[in-house]
Amino acid sequence: MTIHVSRCSFGYRRRDLVLEDLTLDLPSGCVVLLGPNGAGKSTLLALLASARRPGSGRVTLDDLDTRRRGHLKQYRRQVGWLPQQVTPVPGLRVREQAAYAGWLKGLSRRDAWDGSLEAIKQVGLGELAERSAAQLSGGQLRRLGIAQTLVHSARVVLMDEPTAGLDPTQRRVFRALLDDLKDRADFVVSTHQTEDLAHSYDSVILLDQGRVLFEGATASFLDLAPGQVAQEHRAEAAYAGLVKEEM
Numbered sequence: 001m002t003i004h005v006s007r008c009s010f011g012y013r014r015r016d017l018v019l020e021d022l023t024l025d026l027p028s029g030c031v032v033l034l035g036p037n038g039a040g041k042s043t044l045l046a047l048l049a050s051a052r053r054p055g056s057g058r059v060t061l062d063d064l065d066t067r068r069r070g071h072l073k074q075y076r077r078q079v080g081w082l083p084q085q086v087t088p089v090p091g092l093r094v095r096e097q098a099a100y101a102g103w104l105k106g107l108s109r110r111d112a113w114d115g116s117l118e119a120i121k122q123v124g125l126g127e128l129a130e131r132s133a134a135q136l137s138g139g140q141l142r143r144l145g146i147a148q149t150l151v152h153s154a155r156v157v158l159m160d161e162p163t164a165g166l167d168p169t170q171r172r173v174f175r176a177l178l179d180d181l182k183d184r185a186d187f188v189v190s191t192h193q194t195e196d197l198a199h200s201y202d203s204v205i206l207l208d209q210g211r212v213l214f215e216g217a218t219a220s221f222l223d224l225a226p227g228q229v230a231q232e233h234r235a236e237a238a239y240a241g242l243v244k245e246e247m
């Protein structure tokens with residue numbers, strides 16, 4: 001288990017809860033977070049990242065509690081967050097942006113700079129180290145976002161729709177990268193893409209209207225599809241069965 005969510009409620013407006021009394025143990029390994037538009041996936045990731053605080057309930061990692069100001073720095077050092085949009089920092093080159101992210105997480109300038117080269121190499125951007133971050137493509141920017149979480153050796157990396165808008169080749173590049181990085185951290189990845197679920201993810205969390213509809217091993221999730229459904233469509237069918245969508 002990595003992050004523990006205990007009886008969390010959250011609303012952007014009072015009396016309009018997006019997440020209600022949510023309890024969740026995020027398992028180790030690679031977790032995919034599924035759910036229809038507006039289900040609350042980004043909101044949950046923002047709570048896990050401690051970018052937002054729950055109205056009630058607790059988000060903890062070991063004995064670090066995001067409600068306690070004194071714990072936040074250490075919590076954030078251990079949890080990396082790749083939001084939907086990775087923004088190039090004006091004037092910074094690729095390696096500098098990765099180093100800057102490490103420094104913001106509390107590394108010394110030296111450690112951040114030293115760690116940045118290894119991090120960008122790991123995501124396949126080593127040859128672009130000196131390029132302006134503003135010149136990266138969408139897929140390359142996402143990879144830089146991942147590198148930013150590797151610089152400070154996050155234990156848990158949260159990714160909000162990292163493959164949205166990427167072409168099939170870039171999606172494959174992302175999946176291969178995730179495979180390569182699996183030993184370095186635990187990952188929680190929100191996505192609408194159910195292709196290759198069995199290969200890429202150990203467990204599935206399915207949210208709908210702020211409630212958990214499924215939480216368990218990927219194999220158990222795929223087993224929810226009717227027996228006659230072909231392997232490549234099982235994730236889609238299991239999902240549709242749970243959120244009662246028309247296929």
Ligand SMILES: Nc1ncnc2c1ncn2[C@@H]1O[C@H](COP(=O)(O)OP(=O)(O)OP(=O)(O)O)[C@@H](O)[C@H]1O
Pocket residue numbers: 012013018035036037038039040041042043044
């Ligand atoms: N900043 C905000 N202010 C007010 N309401 C918000 C805000 N962000 C999200 N919401 C609302 O919270 C609910 C959950 O949104 P959220 O973005 O967490 O869902 P999601 O599952 O990530 O959706 P998607 O798959 O479309 O990205 C939605 O009803 C959304 O309109």
